[in-house]
Amino acid sequence: MAVRKESRPVALLRRAVAYEVGMWHSLYRWLLRRPLVHTPGAEAFSYVGVVKPILGAFIALSAIEIPIFDLILRHTVPWPSVRHTALALGIWGLLWMIGLFASLRIHPHVADAAGLRVRNGISVDFMVPWTAVATIGARYRSLPSSRAIQVEQDDAVTILNVGTGSQTSVDVVLREPLSVPLPKGPSGPVTAIRLYADDPEALVARARQHLTVSLPGSDS
Numbered sequence: 001m002a003v004r005k006e007s008r009p010v011a012l013l014r015r016a017v018a019y020e021v022g023m024w025h026s027l028y029r030w031l032l033r034r035p036l037v038h039t040p041g042a043e044a045f046s047y048v049g050v051v052k053p054i055l056g057a058f059i060a061l062s063a064i065e066i067p068i069f070d071l072i073l074r075h076t077v078p079w080p081s082v083r084h085t086a087l088a089l090g091i092w093g094l095l096w097m098i099g100l101f102a103s104l105r106i107h108p109h110v111a112d113a114a115g116l117r118v119r120n121g122i123s124v125d126f127m128v129p130w131t132a133v134a135t136i137g138a139r140y141r142s143l144p145s146s147r148a149i150q151v152e153q154d155d156a157v158t159i160l161n162v163g164t165g166s167q168t169s170v171d172v173v174l175r176e177p178l179s180v181p182l183p184k185g186p187s188g189p190v191t192a193i194r195l196y197a198d199d200p201e202a203l204v205a206r207a208r209q210h211l212t213v214s215l216p217g218s219d220s
Contacts, residue, residue, distance in 0.1 A: 015183060022122035023099040030102035042112035043206050047120075048104040049198040050165035055101045062097060066090040104164075109197060111206045116172070118180075118195050120148045120162055126180040128172060128193060135173045136207045138200035142167060149182060151190070160190040168194035170203055 029036070038044065069090060073083040103121040110117040115129040116136075143150055143166045150161040160180070161168055177189030197203045 019122060023096065023103055026103035026106055026122060027095065027099035030106050036106055038110055039112050039114075042110050044108040044110050045197045045199065045203045045206075046105070046108050047164045047196045047198055048101070050167060050196065051104070052101075054165070055097065059094065059097050059101070062090070062094045066094065109195065109203065111203065111210060113210065115210075116207060118162055118193065120164065123183045124148060124162055126182075128174075128178070128180070130207075130210045132174055132176070132178055133172055133207070133211060134175045135171075136204055136211070137171050138169060138204045139171050140167065140169050140200075141171075141194060151187070157192055158188065158190045159192045159194060160187060162193065162195040164196035168196050169200035170195050170197050 028034075066087065070083060070087050073086055077083055100121065107119045107121055107125070109119055115127045115131075116133070117125070117127050119125050143161055143163045146163075146166045148163060150163060152159045152161065158177070172193040172195070174191050174193070177191050179186050179189050180193075181187075
């Protein structure tokens with residue numbers, strides 16, 4: 001029996017609902033100080049530092065704007081329902097931005113014995129096995145846009161950029177093309193992955209320890 005393909009609007013709605021649920025779940029875990037549990041020996045690497053000042057400014061401005069806008073509506077709009085609706089939307093927007101920050105904080109990159117887990121909030125989460133990695137190095141690069149996921153072609157090399165704040169700081173070169181899961185579905189085969197980490201040197205040093213162990217013929 002043929003499987004019916006999901007329509008684009010339904011797929012977009014499904015992703016939007018999943019993103020919203022994940023955002024509130026992240027906010028809940030962050031406020032209650034319940035970080036995700038990693039495997040023994042795993043090390044987490046943050047990537048939120050570059051966007052923390054920007055998100056902090058937006059959150060602070062929104063928190064100031066809500067009571068001011070409510071005061072203006074209180075004296076200019078005679079319908080309480082309009083003011084209450086605007087107040088509710090303002091509070092929702094403020095909590096949403098805090099949830100976005102929380103999702104970045106509690107979903108870091110993780111290096112463990114299996115590989116490098118690359119993340120960007122709740123939207124990007126995939127594992128790159130150490131056996132698939134040829135080399136890894138620290139290098140800061142600027143991206144042409146602020147989109148978290150960007151793919152670029154450089155001669156015969158297909159690069160997947162998982163950026164933060166329009167930047168990457170870690171280059172991962174793969175032994176052979178690899179397809180990884182992304183929000184819109186599996187990527188095409190990529191030969192290099194670039195990501196951002198607040199401390200790229202520490203991530204690279206940790207990764208190279210695992211790479212030495214995973215090399216063919218080395219002791220496990």
